Amino acid sequence: MAATSHIPIIDLSGDQADVARQLVNAAEEHGFIYIRNLGKDFTPLDIDEAFYMSQKIFDAPLEEKKRCSIQTNNRGWTGMHSETLDPKTQQIGDYKEAFNFGPFIRGRAQQPIPDSVSQYELRFNDFADSCHALCRKILYLLGLGLGVGDFFSSAHIIPEELMESFHSILRFLRYPPPSSTPHSSDDVRAGAHSDYGSVTLLFRLKGQAGLEILKKDNTWAPVPVCPAGTENDPSPPILINIGDLLSYWTNGLFRSTVHRVVFTPNQGDNRVSGEPCDGPRYSIAFFCHPEGSTKLEPVPSDRVKNFKATGDAVEANPYSERKTMTAGEHLDMRLRATYGNLYDEKK
Template sequence: MAISAVIPVIDISGDQTEVARQLVQAAEDHGFIYIRNLGKDIAPAAVDEAFDLSKKIFDSPLEEKQRCTIQTNNRGWSGMHSETLDPKNQKVGDFKEAFNFGEFIDGKAQQPLPSPIAPYEPRFNAFADSCHALCTKLLYLLGLGLDVGDFFSSAHATSKGTSGSILRFLRYPAAESTSHSADDVRAGAHSDYGSITLLFRLKGQAGLEILKKDDTWAPVPVCPPGTEDDPSPPILINIGDLLSYWTNGLFRSTVHRVVFPADGGAGGGVAGESNSGTRYSIAFFCHPAGSTLLEPVPSERVKNFNLPEGTPNANPYAERKVMTADEHLYMRLKASYGTLYDEKKK
C-alpha cells in the first residue's frame, strides 16, 4: 500500500487568528490543506445535492452536452481527451469529462445549459455562491496570517469586475471500462490556475496524487485519519498559481494529478479506496477580477522569503514579472486546449 501524502487538517471553526496562522503555515509547507467543521459555510446536504446534480449533467444526452461544448471563455462541456493538462508528457488527453460553469449574473448562467439541467439553474448558482463565499473567507484568513489584511479577499470581490472563477463538475470513467495504458492518466500533472481551489470528493473514490518535495508522488486520501466519521469528507483546499505569484513562491502551487490507481490494500493506493466504478469530483477554482495585477503583497514574511534554488515542484510559471490574472489564465488554458484557442472560437 502506498504511503499517503501528509496534509494538515485544519478545524476552521476555532479562533480565527490561530486558524489564519495554521493556514499560512500549511500553504507554505504543503500547498494542500484539509478543512473541516465548516458550520454554515457549506452544509453536507449541499455537497450531496451538488453531486446529484453532477450526475444529471453527465447523464444528459450527448447531443445536449455537445450543444454546450466548451469555448474560449472556459465555460461548457468537454468530452474525453479534449483537455491535456500535461501536454509535454501525455501521449493521450485526459481520461475525463467535465462541465464548467462560469460566473452567474442575477442568478443566471451566462452560457448554454443542457436542457435536462436547466430547471436546476438556481441550485447550481446557490452552490457556486457558497463556494465563492468560503473562498473569500479563506483568502481573508490567509491575508490575516500574512499581515496584509483583506488584500487577497478584496481582489476577489464581485464588485471589482468579472473573473475567471469556475465551478467545475468532473466525471472520470471506471478503470475497468476504459482501455488505457500504464502511462495514461485521468488528469495530467498540473498546478491550478487560480488563487485557491475547493475540491469535493466522494468517499471510497481513489485517484488524486500530489508531487512531494522529494519529487515523488503520493496519494491523497478522501478521508484523512480522524475524519472518517465526519458527516462528509473534509474539503481539500489547494493553493493556485496566483497566490504563488502574490507571495513570490512562499505559498506553494503544488503539482498534482489524477491517476488510474491500484485498489487500496492491493499493493498501492489508499486503504478503503478503489478505482472501480465511475469517479466524480467537484472543483471550485477561485479567481480575482481579471484586471488584477499579480505583484507581490506588502508582507514582511514574503519580502524575506527566498525560494531555494532548484526547489522541486516550484511553480514553473512564477517568472517574477507582473501580469494580470486574465493574462495568466489565458496562458494556462491555451496550453491545455491549444486547438480550441488556435481556432479562436467565440
C-alpha cells in the same frame, strides 16, 4: 513503506488568528489543506445535492452536452480527451469529461446549459455562491496570517458590471471506470498540473481514489478522501489547494503544488485502504480567480519579503518566479496550453 502526503487538517471553527497561522504554514509547506467544520453556510446536504446535480449533467443526452461545448471563455462541456493538463508529457488527452459554469447573474447562467438540468439552475448558482464565499473566507485568513489583512479577499469582490472578466469556475467532473476506457500503463486520468487561479475547493466522494500530489522530494503520494480522524464526518473534508496566483503574489512562499489523477497508484503500497480506483470517479472543483486586470505583484508582507525559493523548491513550484502582468494574462497562457486546438479554431 507507502508514500504519504501528510496534508494537515484544519478546523475552521477555532480561534481565527490561530486558524490563519495554521493556514499560512500549510500553504507554505504543502500547498494542499483539508478543512472541516465550515459552519451553517455550507452543509453536507448542499454537497450531496451538488453531486446529485453533477450526475444529472453527465447523464444528459450527448447532443445536449455538445450544444454546450466549451468556448475560449472556459465555460461549457468538454468530452473525453478534450483537455490535456500536461501537454509536455501526455500522449493522449485526459480520461474525463467536465462541465464548467462561469458567473451567474441574478440566478441565471451566462452560458448554455443542458435542458436536462435547467430546473437546477438556481441551485447551481447557490452552490457557486457558497463556494465563492468560502474561498473569500480562506483568502482573508491567509491575508490575516501574512499580516496583509483583506488584500487577497478584496481582490475577489467582483461587481456585476465586471462579471464578464470574472474567471472563477464551478467545475463538475466525471472520470469513467478504467474498464470502460482502454489505456496504457503510462496513461493518467488527469495530467500533472498546478491550478491556474488563487485557491481551489475540491469536493470528493467517499471510496473514490485517484488524486496524487508531487511532494518536495519529487515522489507522488496519494491524497485520501477521508484522512485519519475524519472517517465519521458527515461528508469528507473539503480539500483546499493553493493556485498559481497566490504563488505569484507571495513570491513562491505559498506552494502551487503539482497534482494529477491516476488510474491506479504507481506503487502497490500507495493504495489507500477503502478507496478503490476501479469505478467511476466524480469530483467538484471551484477555481477561485480575481478580476482579470488584477496585477500579480508580491504582497507587502515581511514573511514574503524575507522568503527566497531555492533548489528543489523552485522546481517543485514552477510558477513561483515567472512574472505575468495580470491574472487574466496568466489564465490565458495556461488555457492556451491546455486547449490548444480550441484556441486555434477560434482564430
